[in-house]
Amino acid sequence: MSEAPLKVAIVGFSGLIGKRHTVHVLENPATDLIAVIDPSPGAASIKTDLGVPETTPIFADVADLLKSTTVPKPDCAIICTPPHTHVPISTTLIEAGIHVLVEKPISDTVESGRALVALAKKNNVHLLVGHHRRFNPYIVAAKKAVSEGIVGNVLAVSAIWALCKPDPYFDADPALSWRKSRSRGGGVVLTNFVHEADILQHLLGRIVRVHAEEITPQRNAEARKDPQHDMAEEGVALTLRFASGVVGTFILSDAAVSPHSFEMGTGENPHIPRVRSGHDGHEAEGDEIDVYRILGTHGTLSVPDLILTSYGKGNARSWNDKLQREKLAIDTDPRVPFERQLDHFVKVVRGQEEPSCTGQAGLAAVQVCQAILESLATKKTVDIAE
Known part of the structure; x- marks a missing residue:
């Protein structure tokens, strides 16, 4: 006999990420969307556009859902609200015994994130963080490949995440104003590098030291003249050290015109056109644009194009010899990473799998981001405690 679908509530369903989660929950036979929570004036029309059944209620906040006598208590919830709200909303749900998948970042400070992780453990509730790229086939x-040692001992990593966000990303709606506010969790570090911090640590282990240099801002010039301005950073250049001894560099910018971003390289975001390395940059038969280059004693692996450059297995390693290039295979599972992540969340709640990105792992990514922001503020190198 098959198990009954999990009862799911989505908090903040009308945003970009919330819409994607909503669609996947509606399509998944293992989940039943019993409520959506969003105070936005346009929530009702968005609900209709997404195909959410008319009988599925909209609540203004989580408290209203939990007080409802007409809607059953959810088994789990997906939180897709701005970062500064993640901890208070997750706290309310966890205290009610509801399992949580919270979008990244888990919190906007390490301290509040640490308290949330402890609360989930105390209440025996699963707390997962939406670092969906862990489920990306690339x-x-x-x-x-790295775990199997095909590059040998990893020595260093070089990476770029750079693209140009349009002005409406920040200003199309007053509800989006947090995106340009540092104190409210905006800025390219917490919004975008938190993904990279998680993936880098997922691949190479814990980051223990960072140094950051800010890239000259290009937007909001007048607002930045105010000494008390709260404008978030637009880009940084980073040096990194990992606990394993691996070192790295990373260029991060949301104001640069560039094809070097995970979204453009993989096509994972339907709103950002995919770019390939054909002669005009858009050839369907070209390779994915590289974002990471993992340098080892036996070869270099670029990601997401998954090209391994080496002298070949068993051959001598010398600059006098000709390098070989090999494209590694990925699986052919047709599910997109958000679908894979949802399936995983269901299995974790049912006790069938161990969590991939736990609250603790999500907190480790925030800790790296907070160290970067500290480095920007102090203009010093920052060590990251375990």
Whole structure:
């Protein structure tokens, strides 16, 4: 006999990420969307556009859902609200015994995130963080390759995440204003590098030291003249050290025109056109644009194009010899990473799998981001405690 679908509530369903989660929950036979929570004036029309059944109620906040006498208590919830709200919303749900998948970042400070992780453990509730790229087939293949040692001992990593966010990303709606506010969890470090911090640590282990140099801002010039301005950073250049001894560099910018971003390289975000390395940059038969280059004693693996450059297995390693290039395979599972992540969340709640990205792992990514922001503020190198 098959198990009954899990009862799911989505908090903040009208945003970009919330819409994607909503669609996947509606399509998944193992989940039943029993409520959506969003105070936005346009929530009702968005609900209709997404195909959410008319009988599925909209609540203004989590407290209203939990007080309802007409809707059953959810088994689990997916939180897709701005970062500064993640901890208070997750806290309310966890205290009610509801399992949580919270979008990244888990929190906007390490301290509040640490308290949330402890609360979930105390209440015996699963707390997962939505670092969906762990389920991307390119990252799955890269993790397997690095773990199997095909590049030898990893020495260093070089990476770029750079693209140009349009002005409406920040200003199309007053509800989006947090995206340009540092104190409210905005900025390219917490919004975007938190993904990279998680993937880098997923592939290479814990980051223990960072140094950050800010890239000259290009937007909001007038607002930045105010000494008390709260404008978030637009880009940084980073040096990194991992506990394993691996060192790295990372260029991060949301104001640069560039094809070097995970979204453009993999096509994972339907709103961002995919770019390939054909002669005009858009050839369907070209390779994915590289974002990470993992340098080892036996070869270099670039990701997401998954090209391994080496002298070949068993051959001598010398600059006098000709390098070989091999494209590694990825699995052919047709599910997108958000679907894989949802399936995983269901299995974790049912006790069938161990969590991939736990609250603790999500907190480790926030800790790296907070160290970067500290380095920007102090203009010093920052060590990261375990």
